[in-house]
Amino acid sequence: MGNFFKRVTIGLPYLWLCLLFLLPFLIVLRVSFSEPVLAMPPFAPQFDLSEGWQAFTDAVSRFTLYNFQFVLEDSLYTNAYLSSLRIALISTFLTLVIGFPLAYGMSRAPMTIRPMLLMLVILPFWTSFLIRVYAWIGILKPEGLMNQFLMGAGIISTPLRIYNTEIAVYIGIVYSYLPFMVLPIYATLEKMDYSYVEAARDLGCSALGAFWKITARLALPGVLAGCFLVFIPAIGEFVIPELLGGSRTLMIGKTLWSEFFNNRDWPVASTVAIILLAILVVPIVLFQNAQARAAEAGR
Amino acid sequence: MKSLGSTRRSFTPWLDKETKPYISFQNVTKKFGDFVAVDNLTLNIYEREFYSLLGPSGCGKTTLLRMLAGFEEPTSGEIFLDGVSLKGVPPHKRPVNMMFQSYALFPHMSVRDNIGFGLKQAGIAKAQITERVDAILKLVKLEEFAKRKPDQLSGGQRQRVALARSVVLRPKLLLLDEPLGALDKKLREETQFELMDLQHELGLTFMIVTHDQEEAMTMSDRIAVMDKGTVIQTGTPAEIYEAPNSRYVADFIGTVNTLEGKVKEKAAGKVKIVGKDGFTIEAATTDQFALNTDDTAWFSIRPEKIKVSRSKPDKQTNAVEGEVWDIGYLGDMTLFNVMLDSGTIMRASVLNAKRTVDDPIGYEDRIWLSFEPDAGIVLER
Numbered sequence A: 001m002g003n004f005f006k007r008v009t010i011g012l013p014y015l016w017l018c019l020l021f022l023l024p025f026l027i028v029l030r031v032s033f034s035e036p037v038l039a040m041p042p043f044a045p046q047f048d049l050s051e052g053w054q055a056f057t058d059a060v061s062r063f064t065l066y067n068f069q070f071v072l073e074d075s076l077y078t079n080a081y082l083s084s085l086r087i088a089l090i091s092t093f094l095t096l097v098i099g100f101p102l103a104y105g106m107s108r109a110p111m112t113i114r115p116m117l118l119m120l121v122i123l124p125f126w127t128s129f130l131i132r133v134y135a136w137i138g139i140l141k142p143e144g145l146m147n148q149f150l151m152g153a154g155i156i157s158t159p160l161r162i163y164n165t166e167i168a169v170y171i172g173i174v175y176s177y178l179p180f181m182v183l184p185i186y187a188t189l190e191k192m193d194y195s196y197v198e199a200a201r202d203l204g205c206s207a208l209g210a211f212w213k214i215t216a217r218l219a220l221p222g223v224l225a226g227c228f229l230v231f232i233p234a235i236g237e238f239v240i241p242e243l244l245g246g247s248r249t250l251m252i253g254k255t256l257w258s259e260f261f262n263n264r265d266w267p268v269a270s271t272v273a274i275i276l277l278a279i280l281v282v283p284i285v286l287f288q289n290a291q292a293r294a295a296e297a298g299r
Numbered sequence B: 001m002k003s004l005g006s007t008r009r010s011f012t013p014w015l016d017k018e019t020k021p022y023i024s025f026q027n028v029t030k031k032f033g034d035f036v037a038v039d040n041l042t043l044n045i046y047e048r049e050f051y052s053l054l055g056p057s058g059c060g061k062t063t064l065l066r067m068l069a070g071f072e073e074p075t076s077g078e079i080f081l082d083g084v085s086l087k088g089v090p091p092h093k094r095p096v097n098m099m100f101q102s103y104a105l106f107p108h109m110s111v112r113d114n115i116g117f118g119l120k121q122a123g124i125a126k127a128q129i130t131e132r133v134d135a136i137l138k139l140v141k142l143e144e145f146a147k148r149k150p151d152q153l154s155g156g157q158r159q160r161v162a163l164a165r166s167v168v169l170r171p172k173l174l175l176l177d178e179p180l181g182a183l184d185k186k187l188r189e190e191t192q193f194e195l196m197d198l199q200h201e202l203g204l205t206f207m208i209v210t211h212d213q214e215e216a217m218t219m220s221d222r223i224a225v226m227d228k229g230t231v232i233q234t235g236t237p238a239e240i241y242e243a244p245n246s247r248y249v250a251d252f253i254g255t256v257n258t259l260e261g262k263v264k265e266k267a268a269g270k271v272k273i274v275g276k277d278g279f280t281i282e283a284a285t286t287d288q289f290a291l292n293t294d295d296t297a298w299f300s301i302r303p304e305k306i307k308v309s310r311s312k313p314d315k316q317t318n319a320v321e322g323e324v325w326d327i328g329y330l331g332d333m334t335l336f337n338v339m340l341d342s343g344t345i346m347r348a349s350v351l352n353a354k355r356t357v358d359d360p361i362g363y364e365d366r367i368w369l370s371f372e373p374d375a376g377i378v379l380e381r
C-alpha cells in the first residue's frame, strides 16, 4: 500500500512532464520535419494513428531535414539567434548589477520591514505583464513622460530616442525580470549568518574583502539561479521586443511569431523553436547542475 | 603570613600601581535601543593575563568581547588597548582575534582553509601557512579532518576548528567566547592545559568567557563575575572563592551555605552574629567591615569547611544540631544535607581519607555541624 502510494507520488511529476512538455515537444518536432502546404493544418505529411502502423511508417519515410538546413543557412535566422543571445546576455548582466544591491540591501534591512520590501518587489506582478510593458511605451516614446520631464527640467533640449531601439528592450527586460533576479539572491543572503562576515573581518579582511570572499561567494547559488531565471525566458522573449524594440530589433521570438502567424509556415517556425530549445538546453543543464551542487553544499 | 588558597604563579600586575593595563574599559555603557546590555563598566586587564568572564546568560559577556573585537561601538565610555583608544578602529585593524560563540566557520571552506584564512589574509607564505595549520591541527587533534567541510563535523570538532582558527594567528589579545563548552570532560581538560601552555609560551593575553567555574578557576589569573551588565567582583580564583564580596558571588561560584542573622557584638577583627536559625556565630572580620550592631548580615561558609560529628562539640558558638536529610557519595568525598531544627538545610562535605568508615552516618541520624571563626565570611550584601 505504502509502496503504491510512493510510486504514485514519484510518478505524478513525470506524468505532468509528459503531458505538458514531452507531448507538445514531440508535436513541434514532428512539424519541423514536415513540408508547408496550403491546407489546414498547413503541413504535410499527415497521418491518422487509426490507420495503423503502416500509415505511420509511410509518413515517417516522407519526413525531411530540409527545414533545419534552411534555417541554419539563412543569415536572417542565425542573426536573429545571435542577436537574441547578445540581448539576453546583456540584459541578464544589467539585471544582476541592479538586482544584487537591491537584494543585499533588503537582506540587511531591519527584520520588521523586510516583509514589506519583499512585497514591493512582488507588487508589479499584480498587474498584467502586457499592461506594464505598454506603460513603458508611454514613458519612453518621444513625446512620453520621460522626455517631457527631462526637457521640462532643462536637462535636454531634443527628445531622447529610446523607444523603438534596443535600449528600450533592455529597459523592458530588466524591469520585467528584476524580481526573478532579486528573489533568489535575497533568499540566499537572508539565510546567511552575518557572523561569517564578522569572522572574516576579525581575521584581517577589509569590509570589501569580506564582501567578496564571504558574502558574494555564499550568494553565488542565488546569483546563478537569478541569472538563469532571467536569461532563459529573455532569450525567447517576444512581447518586449515587439512592443518596445521597433522593427530594427532582431530577436528570435519575433521571428518565430512572424513565421507562424504572418507566413503561416509552421514547419519553419517549429524548426526555429526546436533549435532555440537546443541552444537553451546547455544553460538549462548547467543550471540544474548548479542547483544540485548548491543543494549538496547547503545540506 | 596567611594567604588565600594556593596561587598558580606569582603573577600579580594588577597589584602594582606602576604597571599600565593592556586593556582598559572606562565607564563603558552599551545600549541596544532602551536595553542596557553593559552598564557603566570599568575594568583593567594586564598584558599576559588570563582573564575570565563569568556570569549568567545574558549578562553582557559576549557584548563586552564584541566591543573589544570591534563589532559593536560603546554607546558611551571608551576602551583603550595599550593606552590607545579603540574608538573608530575597524575590526581588521585591531591586534585582536575572537573565537565566536556560534563558531562562525565559513561553510564553503574546508577545515584547513578555515584555519589558514587569517594567515592568508596576513600575506604569509604558503609553505609557512601549511606548516602552522598542521601544527595547530595536531594541537586540537583534528589532523584527519583537514579536508572536511564544517557541516561534516560534530559539534565538538567544529568548536575545536573555531578555536584553532583564532589561536593560529597568535594575536596579542585573544578573545574566546565559551571555547570548550562542547567538548567532553577529558578533551576539555587537555585543551585547557594546552591553552595555558600556549598562552605562557607566546606571552599572549587571553580573555575568555565560560560557564564552567571549574574551568575558570583552573585557567585564570583573574576572574570577573558579572551580573546584568556590571562587574560585581574581580579577583584571583582564590579571592573569588574564599573572599566573595557579596552573596551573589558566593552563590555563583561553587556551593555555599548562607545564614542570615543580626550583628550583636562587634570587636576588632571579630563579630558575633545571632543567626535566624537559632545559634550564635562568631566570625573573623577584616578591617573593612562596616556593619553596626543590629544590622542584617549574612554568614557564608563552604561545605568543605564544616566539621561533621556525632557528639556535641565542646563550644558555645559555631555549632548547630540537625538531622541528616540526604547523603551523596561522590567517591573522593561525601556530601551531607542536614536539616536544622529551624528548617534550613545546610550542606557539609567530608573528605573520604580512608577506604572504610567505622560507624558511618546514616539517613535521619542527628549530627552536629561546627566550624572555626575564620572558616566562613561575613557578607554585608
Ligand SMILES: Nc1ncnc2c1ncn2[C@@H]1O[C@H](COP(=O)(O)OP(=O)(O)OP(=O)(O)O)[C@@H](O)[C@H]1O
Pocket (backbone or CB within 6 Å): B032, B035, B037, B055, B056, B057, B058, B059, B060, B061, B062, B063, B064, B101
Ligand atoms: N544586537 C542586539 N540587539 C538587541 N539586544 C541585544 C543584541 N545583542 C545582545 N543583546 C542583549 O544584550 C544582553 C547581553 O547579551 P550577551 O550576548 O552579551 O550575553 P552573554 O552574557 O554573552 O550571554 P550568554 O552567556 O547566553 O552567551 C542580552 O540580554 C541580549 O538579549
Ligand SMILES: [Mg+2]
Pocket (backbone or CB within 6 Å): B061, B062, B063, B101, B177
Ligand atoms: Mg554570550
